[in-house]
Amino acid sequence: MNDCWKGLFAGRTALNSFAFVVGICLIFEGAPLAQAQQPPPTPCSTPATPGWTINNPASLDDQRNIVDVLSLYAWYIDERDSTAFVNLFDLTNASAYYEYCNAGGLNQVFFLTPNNQNPAADLATQMTAITDDLETQNLQTRHLVTNTLFGVDKEKNAIITKSTVLVTIQAPSLAAPDLDYSADVRATFVNKNGTWKFTNLTVYADNAPAIVKKR
DSSP, X not given: OOHHHHHHHHOOOOHHHHHHHHHHHHHHHHOOOXXXXXXXXXXXXXXXXXXXXXXXXXXXXXXXXXXHHHHHHHHHHHTTOHHHHHTTBOTTOTTOEEEEEETTTTEEEEXXXXXXXXXXXXXXXXXXXXXXXXXXXTOEEEEEEEEEXXXXXXXXXXXXXXXXXXXXXXXXXXXXXXXXXXEEEEEEEEEETTEEEEEEEEEEEOSOTTOXXXX
């Protein structure tokens, strides 16, 4: 018998107090142990806001070249070429980043920057880990980039894009590829010596908060 019940029978309370204490004892007797609260998830750095004002680059060549960079982003992950993937970014810009968020952009899974002294946040280190993991598990991804819209950021002298990305994944045990996730992908591009580079690339995956994917 625990102390709560002993106190109850030892006390000389009125009937209504007796009923009250019994209720309290039952509550505490059946209450589960308090569990340590998990820290809240880090929110994505920018929200995946709906809507878009189309403002195409003046040059069709620039538009085609930027679409090529988005296609290379897909191909380099699928071909597990982390070095080529990293080189799509403006490595001279200390604020350049690659970010992945899930639950429709609510929770940040990672925020990677080039030449970061922290290996857990370094773009090259983490992309190598991601591609190595795909190879170790013998998994083949296919990133399909479509529905790209353009805009112009005049303050930054940059081009911005919004795309839909579908990612399939295939394993030797699967007869056909499975849909891994879908995403709203936003990017900002700058022209460096005639070549378009990412200054940021954010993947807002549509999956549930508990699912963590980095591919």
